[in-house]
Amino acid sequence: MRVALFITCFNDTLFPQTGRAVVTLLERLGCDVEFPEAQTCCGQMHVNTGFQERGLALARRFERVFADAEVVVSPSASCVAYLRDNGAGLDGRLLELTEFLVDRLGVEDVGATFPHRVTLHPTCHSVRLLGIGDRPRRLLERVRGIDLVELSDAAVCCGFGGTFAVKNADVSMAMLSDKLGDLFNSGAEVCTAADNSCLLHIGGALRRQRAAVRVMHLAEILAAT
Amino acid sequence: MTSIGFPAAAHKALTDTQMRRNVGNATTTIRERRAARVAEVPDWEALRDAGSGIKARAMATMPEQLEALEASVTRAGGQVHWACDAAECNAIVSEIVRGHGAREVIKVKSLATDEIGLNDALAADGVEAIETDLAELINQLGHDTSSHILVPAIHRNRAEIKLLFERTIARGEDLGWDITAIAEAARRHLREKFLSVPVAISGANFGVADTGTICVVESEGNGRMCLTLPRVLITVMGIEKVLPEWRDLEVCLQLLPRSATGERMNPYTSLWTGVRADDGPQEFHLVLLDNGRTDVLSDEVGRQALHCIRCSACLNSCPVYSRVGGHAYESVYPGPIGAILTPQLRGLENAPTLPWASSLCGACYEVCPVKIDIPSVLLHLRGRVVREYKSRRSPEALAMETVGRVFGSQRRYEQAQKLARLGRGPIVTAALPGWSAMRGLPEIPKQTFRDWWRSRPPGPAGGDGPAP
16 A cells, blocks of 8 residues: 655654654555655644644645645644644545554554553543544554553643643643653553654653653554564 | 733742642542543433534524513513623612612622622622622632632632631631531521521523523522522623523533533522512512623634533643642633633733633543533634734744744755754744753754655665664
């Protein structure tokens, strides 16, 4: 299957390892991956900050760049949810990574091995906006050697919220502080999610605290062998 | 109240760690109870749809509904007054109270009267308003303000309330630590007022247009006392509380208690229609309050905020509210619903930071019994604030414009990525302020994803794996 990758500006610039993992994973599952180089940003940050005209213009640009793609896969639940909400879901051809794996390819066991203690941060936009349900969990459960542990109050927001983390930095940090408490209590070595935006936030505080927990995008676990 | 804006008010609120614990504990308890009670109802989603439909119909036909309500209340022996703003409403109420020579009035918990500052207006006219809802009484005695739509003293814990009562209504008596004994002090204080004060003031949860019936939903029975014992009853009702038909209550009274307190059925639901000889108040006034509501109604996206039935489920579910509490919203309407209602009622220019008081996590929309899409309204209001009130030359607007232009072209975008790697440039400057105080940023990787992609050997599946 020919798959066009929408990596998102965020991953392209800050988390290239996630993009590499997505390519590895999709190719291992027999996909022919393309990367349309004209892609930039979907415009979510602009729309969420109130600059709708500019943001929606970027959503239209996204549609043009991917107009001819058979299927577009993206490792960001948040960007996919935003694009769909703003009429740029490419008539059902735009899929978030776990949707693509579970629904389109029909696989839950992707052949990964990851012998570590992992907890899943479900992310608000994955669960409530996009509605990907338990797909990430089902994929993780089939990873060999993984020790999947529960995160208390998992569905509660970590406090990122895009520019919210900057405009309301105090509240954002209070939310993050509680998330870190739950994360430490889980005993996990790795916190994973279907979105790097929350992980930038959570990982940023872990790094600041010199904590012995690391963050990894779900794709990186699924690509691991 | 002078507004300092949400970020500054939240900054202040977060320093009160005891309040955070009190609000955190209480919202967790109510949230869990609500979830359990909602899960019992097999047609909950259908009920939400019905509730949403009822409110949408009421809003779409509001002028007719209000006129029908006026006619049916009048027919049943009530008197209907129309108030376009707070000052007019306060003047109407005050005139009725003074017309009866009353120096005291007893009050049922009411957000509408808090919104218009009725108690202060009455005090200026020499009339003391006595709050009878336990939490409102706590706030009144503590010279405090409400911090939650349903549980106005949610920011206080048992020990704080015990000490407050001992200082005030218990006149130094040691009330002990038993919650019944503490509540008994309020009971003794209020009972005397119920039996002696001739005028009561209430809000309304619903006003049914076709029958003229007003409905007040409460948990303590204090409201029932106010609504039945005094000779004169004045109800201040926001015009959005109108329901077209009696049967609409069937849906609303199922949605409200489960969403609000996590109860299957509401403990005290009072319904009255006009006046009835020798039974209950012999004079009933209904004051219909606009105070900005018709302006909200004129915004096709924003008007959903008027669908609210004041259950507070969005507050209890909100990760922002449950950490900062209600005072940070600087309004009688806190939490997610307040973040969309207050700026619209007061004018966006008077509460321009509230639409940003959310991480857009969507928990509020998920629990709203009438399906108000709060995140979408927040985004809509953010857009309005930016378009209508923000300077195009503000640092943020300029940064957004620059970043937007960068994202508009592959060439500019790739140049910006190179600059970001050097530790400067538009991507980094847009992301930095306020962030790095508490969170580290990852090192900008040496190679972007697209650079790696281009460096892959040609041919299918020709790349290396997720190497470091």
